[in-house]
Amino acid sequence: MSVNAQSKVGTGTGARSRERLVVIGNxxxxxxxxxxxxxxxxxxFDITIFGAEPRVNYNRIMLSPVLAGEKSFDEIVINSTDWYADNAITLISGDPVVRIDRETRQLTTRSGHVENYDRLLIATGSDPFVIPVPGKDLPGVVTFRDLDDVDKMVSAAAKGGNAVVIGGGLLGLEAAHGLSLRGMQVTVIHLMPTLMERQLDEAAGWLLKNELERRGQTILTGADTAEIVARDGHVGGVRLKDGTEIPAEIVVMAVGIRPNTQLAQTAGLEVGRGIIVDDHMVTSDPAVLAVGECVEHRGSCYGLVAPLWEMCRSLADGLTDQPNGYEGSVTSTKLKVSGIDVFSAGDFSGGDDCEDIVMRDAARGIYKRVVVRENRLVGAVLYGDTADGSWYFDLLKKGEDIAGIREALIFGQAFAAGGALADPSAAVAALSDDAEICGCNGVSKAKVVACIGAGAHSLDAVRSTCKASASCGSCTGLIESLLALALGDDAVESGPRTMCKCxxxxxxxxRRLILERDLKAIPEVMQELHWTTPDGCSxxxxxxxxxxxxxxxxxxxxDERSRFVNERLHANIQKDGTYSVVPRMWGGLTNPRELRAIADVVEKYDAPMVKVTGGQRLDIFGIRKEDLPAVWADLNAAGMVSGxxxxxxxxxxxxxxxxxxCRFGTQDSTGLGVKLEQLTWGSYMPHKFKMAVSGCPRNCAEATIKDFGVVCVDSGYELHIGGNGGIKVRATDLLCKVETEEKAMEICIAFIQLYREEAHYLERTAPWLERMGLTWIKAQLFDDPEAIHTLADRFRLSQKYWQVDPWEGRAKGAHRELHDHLGEIRPFRLENA
Structure with a gap:
């Protein structure tokens, strides 16, 4: 989503008696x-917002997932065009303000547009710092602050080659992570000896460096850049002061930011490191306010989200005649760097008057360090396990005496009540009523206890009543302990395990809430259901x-990014990095044309092995990834789709x-098998799904260890469900007997649809049947005379949209676009199936 330069969104048609609030910075x-x-x-207020970028407001923090290919721009938009229109806000984007005349209370944009204001809010943010070395202005040198920077990096990555990132802070490491995911060979150059030295101590920085190197990045710490080397008028590499030269097709400058104060300074406002503001974000001119990374408050500038939100609240209080002012922030940093959890708060530099308490768990990749001065926590660094970060931060902010829990402090909140390591509930019982249980939503122990007393007797009930544990989830254990303390272990309403840690x-x-709340996108589900991670997990x-x-x-x-790699490529990755492909053979039948096509593919692409599978298909091994589109094009030409x-x-x-x-065959099992496969192929399921049709009770097709099996008998067909082979063999349960092929097929697709709608993802039919019970499944299918017909109709509807041939933008009945080039696929990082 974008807004063209100088475009206007919203009407701004409020009554002219309203004060005119103009905001510089979208x-x-x-x-x-x-x-x-x-x-x-x-x-x-009548509100007008000027934005330098030709876009609506978006979440800059999420630029890293966009670079990594895990999100699109639309997914990181905070306020769409509808928000501006719904609130009668005029947005003028792509036309930055270049001059403020405080005397006439007017501002002028680059295009010459003039706007009057009664109150002006400056929110110009910060600018990236570019180190002043030779070559800094060469094409191919970029910063990492906005979507245009991301687009430049994506374009460079599409050509492959080498990337150098200057700066080993959070932004630099995220840029390196994204470029690495896009296939570039990445080197990170960091001047200091420790990565993210403002957030991590030496030990945690070393762990982070080792993990990133294990993932294929080159990390150079203590490295000082001398110049950026040109090659054919474009960036060609980076030379360090020790003479080392590193080749590069792109160089990313991520060495820091500084407040953008130029406009304010030109207007004559008081400026230090940032625009000087008071506790209500008012500048030296009472008509002008400022907020965000561009301001300086009581000598401090902030670049983290939490302080900025506190500033915004205080600013709004001041503008609406409420007394609450901003008093500065005690900050903590809880981050996921390239998928690795880190946390820091306070002063962790230590010293002669401090005591360090450290725990290392090498096997789990966990490092914890707390710094204590005069029996008070003054700093903390966590790597790999950040669950107790909020608790440490609370102790630090309150300056509480920790002498009584000194011996248990490093083990976390659950063990820190009076040193009682073996009694987690004692820690919760000892907390004061005003102790903050949920830092994300500001919920105290007293409020949680009050919710429980009012009838919230489960975790879900507490969450929905007071929002505790509804955000990051790190306080879930505390709430469960409070439930147990208040109600007793036996009285707490328990339920199934959560979907995942997110x-x-x-x-x-x-599944229920997706339907009840009409949720139709992954980001929408995560937002509505309070996901604790920005992007979910594998x-x-x-x-x-x-x-x-x-x-x-x-x-x-x-969403292609949310599919396993094998599903995206219609091929099975093997241990040597090549792939195997299995074309579909209906019911196990084939013909000379298909066999010739397979033989031609084997010879043309030098496949080293062809094997008959246990499911009566041919598996072609040793196909290179870059050949997969051509392989499938050749097989499609012979009429063969993916198996x-x-x-x-x-x-x-x-x-x-x-x-x-067969002399013993009672029915046309091959014909029925072909019909069933043609009816159900391409069906997206919770897990893999196998069927078989045996022509007589001798059961040569092994129908009684399949997800759905048909055994033909003289009187008709026995239908079996819930079997599987593999490590844990399970024989099927008899579902029913029917007299005709048509009835067998109708019950088959009704059963599949019931399984698709009720099973958990990655739950085979065997454990699903055992969880739900055969009686329940029969009731769903047979108690209502219309149930089978209704389920079968829903199955047929879904098949219109799910039957897709690989590598062709063709969907049967729906014409749904499918990626047809490997280079277009930028997958969400999932493990192979």
Missing amino acids: GMAGCRAVEEILDRDPDR TSFTHNDV SCRPALNYYLLCAWPGEYRD HAYGKALRTVKTCVGSEW
Whole structure:
């Protein structure tokens, strides 16, 4: 989503008796301040916002996932064009303000547009610092502050080669992570001996460096840049002061930021390191306010989100005649750097008057250090396990005496009540009523206890009542302990395990709420259901993608990034990095044309092995990744589609020859197997799904260890469900007997649809049947005479949108676009299936 230069969004048609509030800066701080004002007094101001970028307001913190290919721009938009219009806000984007005339209370933009104001809010943020070395202005040298910078990096990465990132702070490491994911060879150059030295001590910085190097990046600490080397008029590398030269097709400057004060300084406002403001964010001119990274408050400038939000609240209070002022922030940093959890707070430099308490767990990759001075916590650094970060931060802010929990302090909150290491509940019982349980939402122990007393007898009930544990989830254990203390262990309402560590909801909760709340996008689900991670994880993203596909066929668009790599490529990755492909053979049948096509592919692409699978198919091994589109094009030309032997989908329908050839065959099992496979191929499932049709009770097709099996008998067909082979073999349960092929097929697709709608993602039919019970499944299918027909209709509807041939932008009945080039796929980082 973007807004063209000088475009206007919103009407700004409020009554002219309103004060005119003009905001310079359409970023996170400026728009958050406007949101806070609107919450307090939505009719007080006529609001106009000027933005230098030709876009609506977006989350700059999420630029790293955009660079990594894990998010699109639309997914990081905070305020869409509708927000501006709904609140009668005029947005003038792509036309930066270049002059403020405080005497006439007018400002002028680059295009010459003049705007009057009664109150002016400056939220110009910060500028990236570019080290003054030769070559800094060469094409190919970029910063990392906005979407344009990301676009430049993505374009460079598409050509491959080497990247150098100057700066080993958070932004630099995130830039390196994203470029590495996009296939570049990345070197990080950091002047200081420790990565992220402002957030991490030497030990944690070393752990981080080792982990990043293990992932393939080159990390040079204590490295000083001498110049950026040119090659053919473009950046060609970086030379260090020790003479080392590192080749580069792109150089990213991520060495720091500084407040953007130029406009304020030119206007004659008082400026230090930032624009000087008071406790209500008022500058030296009473008509002008400033907020965000561009300001200096009581000698401090802040670059973290939490202090900026506090500033915005105080600014809005001041503008709406409320007394609360900003008094500065005690900051902590809880981050995920390239997927690695780190936390720091306070002063962790230590000293002769301090005591360090350290715990190292090398096997788990965990490092914890707390710094104590005069029996008070003054600093903390956590690496790998940050669950107790909020608790340490609370102790630090309050300056509490920790002598009584000194011996247990390093082990975390659950063990720190009077040194009682073995009694986690004692720690919670000892907390004062005003102790903050949920830092994200500001919920105290007393408030949680009051919720429990009012009838919230489960974690979900507490969460929905007072929002404790509804955000980051790190306080979940504390709330469970409070529930147990208040109600007794036996009285606490318990339930199934949560979907993953990113959420406190179960699979059943998520599936139900997707329908009840009309949720139709992964970011929407995460926002609505209070996901504790910005992007989810390799457990929940594929599950959410599946649940949304199942809930909204035809409306929700399959998210390629949330599919396992094998599903994206229609190929099975092997241990040597090559792939195997399995074309579909209906019911195990083939013909000379298909066999010739397979033989041609084997010879053309030098495949070293072809193997008959247990499901009666041919598996072609040793295909290179870059050859996969061409391989599938050749197979498609022969009429062969994917066997989905790599996906959570229908794999195969195994058959015997049945009555057509076998002396003992009672029915046409091969024909029925072909019909079942043609009816159900391409079905996206919670897990892999296999079927078989045996032509007689001798069961040559092994139908009684399949997810759905048919055994033909003289009187018709026995239908079996919930079997599987593999490590844990399970024989099927008999579902029913029917007389006709048509009835067998109708019950088959009704059963599949029931499984798709009710099972958890990655739950095979065998454990699903054992969890739900055969009686329940039969009731869902047979108690209501219309149930089978209704489920079958829903299955047929979904098949319109899910049957897709690989590498062709063709979807049967839906014409849904499919990626047809490997280079276009920028996957969310998931483990292989």
